[in-house]
Amino acid sequence: MNDYTIKQIALMIAASCLEKSIVDELNGKGTITDEQKMAFNKQVSDGIYTFLLYMLNKPPQEYSALLEELAKKYPEDWPLPEIDTRVASLTAQLPYTGSP
Numbered sequence: 845m846n847d848y849t850i851k852q853i854a855l856m857i858a859a860s861c862l863e864k865s866i867v868d869e870l871n872g873k874g875t876i877t878d879e880q881k882m883a884f885n886k887q888v889s890d891g892i893y894t895f896l897l898y899m900l901n902k903p904p905q906e907y908s909a910l911l912e913e914l915a916k917k918y919p920e921d922w923p924l925p926e927i928d929t930r931v932a933s934l935t936a937q938l939p940y941t942g943s944p
Contacts, residue, residue, distance in 0.1 A: 850896050850897055857892050860931045861928065867885075868881075895910070
């Protein structure tokens with residue numbers, strides 16, 4: 845997959861995850877500025893892009909090295925993720941074709 849496509853996918857993932865999030869809520873209340881929100885959005889999309897780039901385009905040894913480093917930062921005190929209905933609901937708007 846080419847680099848530009850991976851960047852676009854990263855932006856779509858980040859935007860879908862951050863839309864109507866606590867960051868939007870805080871921004872709406874004036875707790876964080878537009879500049880802080882955009883900096884946070886950029887930081888998240890950069891992280892997603894980097895992870896996707898390694899998963900999709902890097903040699904296995906680089907991908908493995910990234911996973912080993914990420915494992916050191918495993919958030920033991922976070923709850924396990926669940927399906928985000930805000931994101932999953934997007935698929936309900938798309939027709940099912942029966943094939944990938």
